[in-house]
Amino acid sequence: MNKTVRVRFAPSPTGALHIGGVRTALYNYLLAHQHKGQFIVRIEDTDQTRFVAGAEQYIMEALAWLGLQPDESPLAGGSFAPYRQSDRKPLYRQYAEQLVKNGKAYYAFDTEEELKQLRADEEAKGNKGFRYNAYAAYPFRNSVNLSAQETQELLAQNLPYVIRLRVAPHEIIAFDDLIRGHVQYNSNELDDKVLLKSDGMPTYHLANVVDDYLMQISHVIRGEEWLPSTPTHVLLYRGFGWQESMPQFAHLPLILRPDGKGKLSKRDGAKFGIPVFPLDFVLPNVEGDDAFIKGFREWGFEPAAVLNFLALQGWSNNDNREFFTLDELISHFKIENITKAGTRFDFDKAKWFNQQYLMKYDNAVLAAKIRPFLPADLQAQHDDNYLAKVANALKERVYFLADYYNEGKYFFHLPDFEHKDLQAKLAKETNEGKKRDLSNALKTNQDNIKKLVERYPDLKAAFVELIAGIGETADFTETHLHDLVMEFIQKHQLKTKEVLAFLRLALSGQMQGTSVFEMMAIFGKTETLHRLQHFANYLAK
RNA sequence: GGUCUAUUGGUGUAGUGGUCAGCACAUUGUCCUUUCAAGGCAGUAGCACCAGUUCAAUUCUGGUAUAGACUACCA
Numbered sequence: 001m002n003k004t005v006r007v008r009f010a011p012s013p014t015g016a017l018h019i020g021g022v023r024t025a026l027y028n029y030l031l032a033h034q035h036k037g038q039f040i041v042r043i044e045d046t047d048q049t050r051f052v053a054g055a056e057q058y059i060m061e062a063l064a065w066l067g068l069q070p071d072e073s074p075l076a077g078g079s080f081a082p083y084r085q086s087d088r089k090p091l092y093r094q095y096a097e098q099l100v101k102n103g104k105a106y107y108a109f110d111t112e113e114e115l116k117q118l119r120a121d122e123e124a125k126g127n128k129g130f131r132y133n134a135y136a137a138y139p140f141r142n143s144v145n146l147s148a149q150e151t152q153e154l155l156a157q158n159l160p161y162v163i164r165l166r167v168a169p170h171e172i173i174a175f176d177d178l179i180r181g182h183v184q185y186n187s188n189e190l191d192d193k194v195l196l197k198s199d200g201m202p203t204y205h206l207a208n209v210v211d212d213y214l215m216q217i218s219h220v221i222r223g224e225e226w227l228p229s230t231p232t233h234v235l236l237y238r239g240f241g242w243q244e245s246m247p248q249f250a251h252l253p254l255i256l257r258p259d260g261k262g263k264l265s266k267r268d269g270a271k272f273g274i275p276v277f278p279l280d281f282v283l284p285n286v287e288g289d290d291a292f293i294k295g296f297r298e299w300g301f302e303p304a305a306v307l308n309f310l311a312l313q314g315w316s317n318n319d320n321r322e323f324f325t326l327d328e329l330i331s332h333f334k335i336e337n338i339t340k341a342g343t344r345f346d347f348d349k350a351k352w353f354n355q356q357y358l359m360k361y362d363n364a365v366l367a368a369k370i371r372p373f374l375p376a377d378l379q380a381q382h383d384d385n386y387l388a389k390v391a392n393a394l395k396e397r398v399y400f401l402a403d404y405y406n407e408g409k410y411f412f413h414l415p416d417f418e419h420k421d422l423q424a425k426l427a428k429e430t431n432e433g434k435k436r437d438l439s440n441a442l443k444t445n446q447d448n449i450k451k452l453v454e455r456y457p458d459l460k461a462a463f464v465e466l467i468a469g470i471g472e473t474a475d476f477t478e479t480h481l482h483d484l485v486m487e488f489i490q491k492h493q494l495k496t497k498e499v500l501a502f503l504r505l506a507l508s509g510q511m512q513g514t515s516v517f518e519m520m521a522i523f524g525k526t527e528t529l530h531r532l533q534h535f536a537n538y539l540a541k
Numbered sequence: 542g543g544u545c546u547a548u549u550g551g552u553g554u555a556g557u558g559g560u561c562a563g564c565a566c567a568u569u570g571u572c573c574u575u576u577c578a579a580g581g582c583a584g585u586a587g588c589a590c591c592a593g594u595u596c597a598a599u600u601c602u603g604g605u606a607u608a609g610a611c612u613a614c615c616a
Contacts, residue, residue, distance in 0.1 A: 014616075046616080049615085050616080111614095112614060115614085126542080128543070128612085160614095162614055180547090189545085189612090191612085199614075201614090203616085204616050224546070225610055226616090227611075228544070253609095261609090312554080316553085316555070318555055319564095320554090339553090339554075340546080342547070342548095343554090347552095348566055349552075349553060352567090359579075395579090397578040497576080501576070504575080513576070513577055513578085
């Protein structure tokens, strides 16, 4: 008998959703859609102290950007609503009390401070494995150690208390993980986890088991960091008598930092200069650079490329295939093919994927995608047709949507000849291989360019004629411009390389990039001549 | 410290009791070319280590090492 596949992605709104979480959401989404089941988003906001304003909206927006629409969520609703645990708060206490009644849980009156002190004391004695167990020889104040009457008295005094799971010792707790196979723990290693906090909120453990049960979740796909608490969850299912409907577990390998040292965290974005969040996010109540987090979207990543890349961080189709649309991922995805070992975040591969996706788009499609990455005034100045041409010129040399503007500023502004990148290249040219040429002391690019120009006196004179020729031609297509210039070069017995290098420099302020003829065709006659004149003026100064 | 999980080139991965250990990214060279890319071709580079099982082990078993996760009234 096949249960309906119902999976949930259960983020906690404590900040921006990070990319490992996005992958978890993806895998959940894929499994749900593959089995025509439901993909549910449940917000796990049981820790009021870690609540971050806007985090939930961020999570939903990020999923929407990627096209991972949930079937049920706080926004979309659903027949198992509410989908926000804080809105379900009244529900949990009765379940915790139920466990107390059947002896699977108990009241504990120890304060946080007492326990903290105890832990510190034990650590000072060299005992790092402090656990809270009802059967341990500590003077814990809980309903296991106290008499029923004492417990009632404490409760009657309205003393704050928690409800803890009662874990019996000497028991093997085993379960089968879809990715890791048979996993087992000895209950002696578990401590009596808090189920209901003194503020009346459930902990993750209680809330997640109760909700998964009530929401009829069939598979729990989550990060490997949850593996050690899974036996606690198994115990909860047993305690409630729900073992028949316990979901299947699949613990995903972690996405590690690029250097392999630990799991990818928000600080790593700045540290390695890579995005680790889907969208930009500004952390409230945080000052300085740490507050701003740059997202994949704002880097100029395509959702399809991000999804494709992410799918392959920890999963493969074992046939060498790498390109998948979301629909294709749905049909090919298999939990069994998920890798077991932690995977380092491979940003180079992410870049490459993005480039591949950008290259495949039609120019018209790209034009629309580029537009938002231009400054507002430029967006008004240029039509889609122009942007499409720019896209065509740049699409094979660019990794991100933002690069179309950053790498192709000359398509939108008169060239900046004093640009720093140009400086290095020019210095190299003028040095002509000499290790230490004093002329390198020439400070400005202008001096260096002049020096270059002077090196080719014939060229200088010829250019005047060439510009005139360009001015006279009516046909401003790439091929015709090519023929025109090449003819000219042959006639004057000039070097193609040199002529085109100067043309490129004059038109774009660059020493490399798009085809010179394509560039001229894109600019059109008026702008091309304007730029050549601008270059001449610059040198005349 | 304890528990758990993992280990194929620099990275992501495929795969098998007998393979020239495959692919991709990155990297190097080369072709194409006005440059830079893109693309083609070629190259460098890998089964963590030690035992055991076996005619044979990268593949199975055990141990070691290393790495990571967890070890909260956080998720």
